[in-house]
Structures are given as structure tokens and as C-alpha cells.
Amino acid sequence: MSRIAGCFAALKTQGRQALIPYVTAGDPNPDVTVGLMHQMVAAGADVIELGIPFSDPMADGPVIQLACERALAHNTSLTMILAMVAEFRQQNNTTPVVLMGYLNTVERMGYDVFVAKAQAAGLDGVLMVDLPPEEGHNFTQSLAQAGLDAIFLIAPTTTEERIKKICAVGSGYLYYVSLKGVTGSAKINTNEVAKKLALVKQHTQLPLGVGFGIRDADSASRVAKVADGVVVGSVLVNALGDNQDVPENGCAQVVATLTAMRQAMDA
């Protein structure tokens, strides 16, 4: 069983939901990331989504675009990020780590090189926001052969026909984008999310994570009632950005936010 599958299975027996924080690797600088990952686990994170900074993050709002700019100002590269994952693994062999980003960074490294390095580093899953299942066939297969999960997005606009197609190729978990928009935009409507998740559930056994629009303990606990995992990103990234000159303060805020979410979700 993959680390991700094991994680969700264990949570299910406890009747709990996964808390999945997203931070951009190398934000506000590359020295912060591995330590922050450990802190997030201590604060209750079950899976970590690590963003690969990209110069043109089209699916993200201004908060994550700025995080990309901060990370890129320190030349954070995919090679460095895989090294961060390997370093994290030296002390933590249980918490799944997923890389999330845009395809060009992986394409430029080379798909086979990436898969080999990712496997060696102890990565668990990959979510490329601009790689739909129909364009990602070969990549998805090589990930699977290396024991890595290919995580795909489902959106409010996704038709039932496409949901079937995505469920057939996805592994690890599915990431439901709760609203039409970019990361960090409007607030989530839990009722609408619940309706769509019920539809997705008809076509898959995979756990369903929900992201976009979750920014506090209250929204996290509401989403946890209808989903298997709660993804939180922009609010954490904002804290790191606001405190970029004193990263410890940013990390402390991330920990505080996650702790509150964890408590609310488990209450």
C-alpha cells in the first residue's frame, strides 16, 4: 500500500479527515522549507503538498504567485525541491509528500529523470495543475510503475463523463477544486461541494480532498464533514509572505492556523 493510501486508510478507521497544508517550496527562502514541513506535521498535518514555484502560475491567485516569486528569487529549482523531500524523509518516513505545480518544470527536467529522482527522494504523489488525464497518459504510467500516485483535479464544471475518466486514472486521492476561480479567491459553499462530492463518490473509492476557499478553522471543519481531506494553502502562504523577513514568525502563524484547524476538524 502506498504511503498516501495507508494514511487515508488509517484516518478512516479513526473516523478522522486528512489535514493537507500547501506551501510553496523555497518560500520565503529554501532554508525554511524542510523545518516547516516537520512543524506542520507536529501541528497535525497528515499529507504535505509542496508547491513547485513557477514563473507563470496561471491557476493561482496573487498570493501564490508572490510566493513563487519569493522562491524563485532564491533560485529554488525542482532539483532542490527533491533534495528537500529527501532531507525530510531522513526524519519522517510516514507523512506523505505530494508535489504540486506546473508541467513545464517537470517537462524540462525530463519525465524519466524526474520519476527516478522523485522515487529515490521518497516522494509520494504528483499533481500537475495543467496536465489533464488525456495529455498525461505516459507520465501517469511511469509514475505508477515507480509507485508514485498521480493526483488529478476535479472542478465544479467537470462533467460526469470526465469525472469517470479522471477517476479511472487518478490514484492516491482526488483533489476537488471547490470553486470556479484561482487559489485564494472567494469563500467556499459547503452545500454545493457536498452535492458534487456525492456524484464523484459514485465513481470512485479514492479519498476526496477539497481545496480552494478554506481559510480558517470554521471552514476547515465544515469541509471535513463532507470530504476525506481538507487542503489549505493561500492562508498559510500569506502568513509566510507577510513575515518573509522573519520566517520564524511566519512558520509560527502557519502552525497556529493548522493547530486550530486540526482541533476544529477533530472536535
Add this chain to the structure above:
Amino acid sequence: MTEPVALPDAEGHFGPYGGRFVSETLFAALDELRDTYEQLWQSPEFQAEFDLDMAHYVGRPSPLYHAKRLSETYGGAQIYLKREDLNHTGAHKINNTIGQALLAKHMGKPRIIAETGAGQHGVASATVAARLGLECVVYMGVKDIRRQTLNVYRMKLLGATVIGVDSGTKTLKDAMNEAMRDWVTNVDNTYYIIGTAAGPHPYPKLVRDFQSIIGREARRQSLEQAGKLPDAVVACVGGGSNAIGIFHPFLDDKDVRLIGVEAGGHGVDSGQHAAPLSVGTPGVLHGNRTYLMSDENGQIQDPYSISAGLDYPGVGPEHSYLKDIGRAEYTAATDEEALHSFRELTLLEGIMPALESSHAVAHGCKLASTMAKDQMVVINLSGRGDKDIHTVADIDGIEF
């Protein structure tokens, strides 16, 4: 092998290029657009509607003009200019915006958005929006807003909202990012008019189809006026919509050389250029796989050109394919060469070309000089240069 003219395939691929590399939220909209387009483009009523607008609103056909003094100056092939600069709004961009606005109308979308670099596509979008009574929002990099003040004001006069984009390099690629973000947020009521033959399928195909009127006319006019097809067709390439428009109807005419001219900036070896086909590598950006300017880590590099309309780090996927199979050739002209041609064409023929088109003129003249007098070169004069007077005046140290 599938004949190049029959591409893209059903998923929008030109060989390994093209495709649909976008986030999941946009798929339903892209499917809807593809289905609507495939249906309408086959319908005689839609074709008639498009043709009527081309004739009576845009002013087509645009002339094919034999530039005799320019030809004599270079002493080689006869140079003909395809006068897209004479279109309503002053560039080829209107061909595409008319077509896409008709799609928006048929799809019942009350709001259109567009990205723009030089402002020509923004003006063309604002123009068709005004005419159809649609709300229009144009995204434009703040660097481009500074160097194209005239077009910004034109768009505002036309009732459009121009939103300055302050992220990244503050140019065309960032405007495109921002337009994509708007579209993903307002996908239910919004039609995104992409201005060039790039982006996710079906955009490269439909933009090419709307722009191919340039090549169909140029081919017919060459036969009428010169009694033969040209030996070479030359066009500037930013995203590549005017180039693919004039190239495509000539694809099966294997003896006609097709030459795209990218923005060489300060020279393709200087690192300051916008020439992905000349010195780039394949990658994925803005919804398609194509040649890109990206560094060894896959980050998109800052393009540079004196002309805002060519200042883009990618290129339409069909050009990438035509390059690889050798059906079209791609080269670059520098800022300096383009400026020289801007002045020369103005003085010799009384035609002031856009700085974008000046790149094609520069290479076309160079090429003509190596050819025989009974040969023929068609240069696509994709736009007029009024919008660039400020840029050239600045270089001349003249203040208004």
C-alpha cells in the same frame, strides 16, 4: 503521415505540439467552444455572416501591393505587400476578433475578455464588443500600457475596461496569465478572445482558420496580378497569428517557401530577444506544448523586443510543428533591422508599417536581394505603424 494541412487532430495536436494543458475548471468551456466552433465553421450561414463582415466592416479583400521602389532598391525579387494594415482598426487582428465575437454571440456570452501586447488585439476586441454591445475587459501588461498609450486610450474610447497587469514581466505573457485567471473565475458568462494562434485547443485552430483569409486572398491575388504563385511568403511571428494566416493556404504549394521572422531584439545571441523558434526548446505554457524561451529549470524567461506585439516567450503550436517538419523556416530580425525597415518603407513607399510587421519587411527585403528579378516575395504587412510613432519618436529624441 497526415498531411500538415489536415492538422490538428481531434485533440488539437500538431504532431507533439498543441493539445490542452489547462486546469480542470476550463475543460467544459473548451469542449463547448470546440463543439460550437466545429458546428458553426461548417455551416454556410455562419460562413456567409463572417464573409459579409469581412467585406463590409473590415474592408476586405485587402490589397496585394507591388512595392516597386522597394523592389528596385534591393535589386532582386519583386516585393509585394499584403496590406493587412489597411483593415479596419489597422491590423490583421480584426479578422480573428470578428470570427470569435460571432462565436461568443452564438454561445450567448454577454462578456468578452482579451489579452493584448501592442494593443492591436485589444483594440480589435473592444471594437467588435462595441459593435455587438458586449462588455469588454482587456488585460495588458503595465510595461505595454506605457509604450502603447494611444491604443490604451482607443480601447477606453471604445468602451472597454483596460486592466493593467503588474505581475511578472508586465508584458503580453502576464496579460495572458491574468486573462486565463479571469476566465477560470467567470467561465459561465465570459468568452475569452485569445488574440494569437496559441493557447489550448481549439484556439490555435480557430484563430488560424479565421486568419487564413489573408493567405487565401494573397494566393488568389498573386495568380491574378503576377500570373503565378510567389517564390516566398514572409511574415513576422510573435504568437504567430498573421503568419499562420498567410502560410496555411500555401502549405500544399510545396514550391512556395514560407518564412517566419521572430523578434531578434538585441540579437538572438544576446539573451535579449523574443525568438523561441530560433533558440528555444519545447515546453508547456498557456495551455499548449510548443517552443518556448525557458531556462534549464523550466522557468519562462523574460522576452524582449522593441515591438510589444512580438514580446512573447512562446509561439503558436502549428509553427513549432512546421519548423520541425521543415515546411516553414524561421529566422529573426533585430530591433535595429526592424527600425531601419520602418523608416525605409515609409520613405520609399509612403507606407508606415507596424514595428511588428517591420521585422517581416526587414527579412523579406534581405531575402529579395538574393533572388532574381523575375522572382516574387510576398511580405505580410500585418499592421500599420501609427501606434508606434511614439516609440520611434522617443528613439529620435523628439517629445510631443
